Amino acid sequence: MVAIAAICGGSWWTSTVSASDHDESPLVKQDAAQDITDLYVFNSGTNKTTIIVCWAGFNDSRPQPDDAAVYDGKALYTIWVDNDLDNEADLKFYWRYGANAKDEIGIQWEGIPGADAPVSGPVETVFDAGPFARVWTGHADDPFFFDAQGYLEGLDTGNVSFMSNRDFLAGFNVTAAAIEIDTDVLTAGNKIQVWATSARKM
Template structure:
């Protein structure tokens, strides 16, 4: 089934700035020999989006698959600093945001195609506020506040539906609610067909893969360096400020 992504005034666009991959040719050899530059807002330092965390694109990654050199992997992440203990209202995709990845294949700064994720929430039991009422199954059993999403591919020729209202993965609550989470999470890697090619897709909460010491915003301090670039006291060892935090990622 093909349908166009919903376009409404109130739906905010969360753009992964992979349109700035200049140039990214979608072949493994081109990516190996040609430098690909990516730009993204990254972790609350973009002032205009800092008050709208659910639309804040933290990082965008493009790389050759480590298991298949013929494949390119696109990863865009949003919603910075998701604490894992955020219950009962755990973090999720915002139904009022279009999460998009623009891809430019020829370096003209115009998207050749765009991936658009749209999410929705489906309450199973409106009489409880709980996220889940028992161990969550791969089919959503006992998951009260289920989230589903659709993924579209948009080109100048029109829009194609890659995934239609599939179940998103729940967050990792704990061993009672989501036992064996790593194995459980793999149930939500979907395969879609695009012009005869298979595309693997995952869209859900992930560990923040970035490494940054945000004390750099204390007058450009770089811990680990001697003063005055670093600190003079004992607090001069670099720290990964996003360690232990999650975000939501679309992986294609």
């Protein structure tokens, strides 16, 4: 099963596209580890770009707020980066989860420029992934804002009813993975497109 999250934009994209995916088909709802909610891509400092992928957020088949992250050893996640605008990925960052002999959960990244071998480390920890990137994964507050009441009122009345102090997702959680990487390494000096997928080993 593959779920595409979004294509997001920034100052070096051809265009800016925003998307979110917080409700799913019944099949995807049964598998929180495959349920990607959001993809964020943004400038995070001088020559730094951060990409964050979130999953296991709110849907009506799963209690929220949840009390733990969803680290599934049979799930494979991928960030795809097209940096020459041919709609084909030029960079592919893969990650998956596993446990050591002490039952401690860790993450393993592959495909990160400058890291010749897979890079592994504990969850809930920031660590270097080669000379150009650092990574983190963990349990987080859902960063997406949505005024569900305003949305429903707008459908009912035909008037815009959104309010900035009503966030339906406040206090709900996601599991997330983040990579901060040198912008020149990520983009090769070009505009980029970014998307994310999840897959399951059967």
